[in-house]
Amino acid sequence: MTTYRVTSDLVYGRALGDTVTDADLDGCNIDALIAGEHLAPISVTIKKQADKEAGQ
Amino acid sequence: MGVFVLNNALVTINAVDLSTRATSVTINYEREAVESTAFGSGGRTFVAGLENNSCDVELQQDLATSMVEATIFPIVGTSVTLIFRNDAGAVAPTNPTYTITGAYLATHTPLNAGVGEMGTTSLSFQGGTLVKTTA
Numbered sequence: 001m002t003t004y005r006v007t008s009d010l011v012y013g014r015a016l017g018d019t020v021t022d023a024d025l026d027g028c029n030i031d032a033l034i035a036g037e038h039l040a041p042i043s044v045t046i047k048k049q050a051d052k053e054a055g056q
Numbered sequence: 057m058g059v060f061v062l063n064n065a066l067v068t069i070n071a072v073d074l075s076t077r078a079t080s081v082t083i084n085y086e087r088e089a090v091e092s093t094a095f096g097s098g099g100r101t102f103v104a105g106l107e108n109n110s111c112d113v114e115l116q117q118d119l120a121t122s123m124v125e126a127t128i129f130p131i132v133g134t135s136v137t138l139i140f141r142n143d144a145g146a147v148a149p150t151n152p153t154y155t156i157t158g159a160y161l162a163t164h165t166p167l168n169a170g171v172g173e174m175g176t177t178s179l180s181f182q183g184g185t186l187v188k189t190t191a
Contacts, residue, residue, distance in 0.1 A: 007122075008072075008121075008122040010072050010073050010074070010122060010123075010127075011071055011072060011073070012068040012071050012072065012073045012139065013071075025071065027136070027137035027157050027158070028070050028071045028136060028137055029070050029130070029131050029134050029135075029136050031130065032070055032127070032130035032131045032134065032136075033070065033071065033072070035126070035130040036072070036122055036126040036127045036130060037121055037122045037126060038071075038072055038122055038127070
């Protein structure tokens with residue numbers, strides 16, 4: 001599941017800065033919403049398990 | 057609400073509220089008539105077939121960030137969800153929401169104005185399924 005941040009104040013039922021998921025956007029053209037600068041994907045950094053074990 | 061003058065309609069296209077740039081909306085809700093006439097029938101009879109909806113929207117063209125052109129141009133040739141209400145206020149039995157899922161945008165006129173005229177775009181959506189909700 002991908003998460004997006006709302007980057008315009010025109011997304012119906014959402015406020016600027018809200019977080020939405022694919023499921024929230026069922027039936028929508030998400031690529032177009034990103035192209036139109038209404039949404040921006042939220043990148044998630046996943047630390048490797050080895051880093052955790054090393055206490056980093 | 058009985059009769060009404062449309063002056064505060066809700067118009068959302070692909071989840072984007074473009075009400076402040078919309079000037080006209082027409083929803084055509086159609087169920088195809090499939091003939092069911094058989095021998096012995098006194099006249100032709102029909103049953104409901106597939107929905108064959110279409111929707112026309114007129115917008116003032118706006119080239120600003122995240123406005124009309126930025127929202128509409130990327131969805132030409134794709135199917136999106138449309139949401140309309142007579143009034144942008146709360147949904148109610150007298151202010152139903154019409155949601156068309158899977159509406160295909162066939163036509164967009166990004167440049168459409170004569171000299172001295174407001175730039176507009178005419179959108180024609182085809183297909184999809186229509187649901188009316190009152191709560």
